[in-house]
Amino acid sequence: MADGSNLPKAAQLKILRLEDAEQQAQTLISSTVRRIGELERVIMNNPDGDRRGAIREEIALLCERRDEHTDRHRSFCDVNAAIRRYLEMLPANAVLSDAKRIKVRPKAGESFHDAVDRVRREIAGLVSERFRVAQAGLPKEEIQARARDWVAQCAKTARPRITATHNEFAISFDVFDERASVPLHDMAAIMAFLYPERFLKRIDEIIDQMPKPTLAMSAEQKAKRLRDIKDRLFGCEVEEEGLISLAEEQGQTIDRRPTADPRAILGLVVDRHSATAA
16 A cells, blocks of 8 residues: 555655655755855955945845745655655555535635634644544542442352362462462452442542543543544645645645545545445
């Protein structure tokens, strides 16, 4: 998949254009550096010439342009490298297709740069929200439910072994703490077997004393919220790429983010389920 041979036509074309843009940026760097060198030699050969002031101003301007071209070239390199890494990680039999192109326009009074900045602020907000949700703690009720499951499981593992024969009777708890460096009985498991209700009551008291998290969500709520954020984030990145591409069609260049989803940049739909089934 690394060579992009299985990519649909529109995605292949986007990759070619990004590679061309990277090469053009490199060409601009080389030509600007060459021109700076030529002008510096003019001053060196004629340091007292009448044009030295104008030439120095032109060199300063060219140095600024060189830095701009360098930044742009680095941006294209980073984006293209991120796309290559993504394609290399795709299964060889992944089913790829072109995404339906959406129509995007800047809002009234917005330039393309303004529109992209607005979408990127929304993206930053979603990334921040995703981190906050991922760090969300469990509500007390779910912690208590998990504590009950844990105690019930401990009680099962701590069930004693009873030996009763014609000449022997013995009861032993053959459950040991795996974290201990020497063999020690797992007292928590034994307590869970002998006094489950009293054990749970003490655990609930400890849970009640725990600090409340800033954001509390059940595992199901968290998973649903993260899926929603993921979908909204991808939608924003598709809009961002649409605005950047439209700006390019009108002769304006806006740097892409190397962290943007390669699928959004390429307009690519990846069906991994079909690949797995195949």
